[in-house]
Amino acid sequence: MFSFNSTATLHHVTPLPPSTTFAQALEALHNHDLLIRLDPEFAHYETLPLDPSAPSTKRYKVTDHMHALPKGLWDSTVSFEAEMTNTEDGILWIVKAPLGLVQRTTWRCLRTDGLGEEDKKGQAEWSLVEDVEIRANRLLVGTVRGKCEENWRGSHGRFCEFLVKEGEGEKK
Template identity: 30%
Template sequence: MTAKHNLHVAALIPPHLNPEDVIAALHDHNTCLSLQALTTGHEKLPETNPETKKDTYWYPVDLHPVHTYSVTECVTVLPGIGEWGKKYINFPSCFQDTPHGIKTRADAPGGVTLRAEFRVIKGGADDGEVEGEGEGIGYAEWVLVEDVEVQCAWWMMPFVRKSMEGAHRDICKKVVEKVEMLKRQEQVAQTAAKGKGKADPEEQSPISAKDEERLPDKITYG
């Protein structure tokens, strides 16, 4: 028997960030792949499994291509014993850019399928919601939300659910924080460039070779 579990999480987008910046960060698939708590590495594959493309979950794949990555995750099977209790697994993870974010699908070993959609939406609460139980903690003009559905054998669900929630609970917040960090770095670089231009006298008042010829060799006063 197959079991399903859904998770809904969200993060407020600060007013000084543009929603387009967050969408652009999502379209850079390295963003979510590198911020995923369990992921230790990933590599883009040359093509996507034709059967995966048939999933009705996707937008039309001819208009919105699906890209696949080979992902490595580290899962703690027996806590408290360090590396001995960890297991490394590899599986395909697919990404599709959408107008408001991305859709993803991961097919992990053991028949575990996880679908997650990230969307930048207008207005809403910053909350974490599991099976309909959530707590709103604020509002913003723009919000990044993630809706996750995991499907697996019923006897695996307790472990899969715990791992999935641990990996996805903070990812929306991490995406927003990364966009903020990149914006700050961009502003610092622009400020430094402007400061350098003001401090360079040759750039402020350049003297041509012809002007130099007209200058006297020696200037006397009185």
């Protein structure tokens, strides 16, 4: 039987600033307010009550400005539920949006230098690794995939800028 549902996957890797430690990157990845605000289409958000069956998952109602969506598909703003769960190497972020869209994203801090340990100064080469799975109807998957491809460099860049600013603040 023909299905109108589809799935798309994306994988993006961005080297973190050289002075970034794993602990600094992880602390930033666990900063939900920071991550929500990295979205270039972000309008506002509010915290939702915890789900008793998943007490380690924080829930938010996020509203974005979505001017580039096909006319009539959504209003110019879209509100969706975001579930964010801290992991040992980053964060799992599940978005549940209108029209049955479910987007599962992980942002992880992973070593990229191929070495098994940090150098004598406590430094290593780290990268932000983003994996995205988008599930929805075919039209919506294509649109959301395009928005993700359009926005990831800016979001990763702002994340790296935050790390640099935090690193400079620690040196003072």
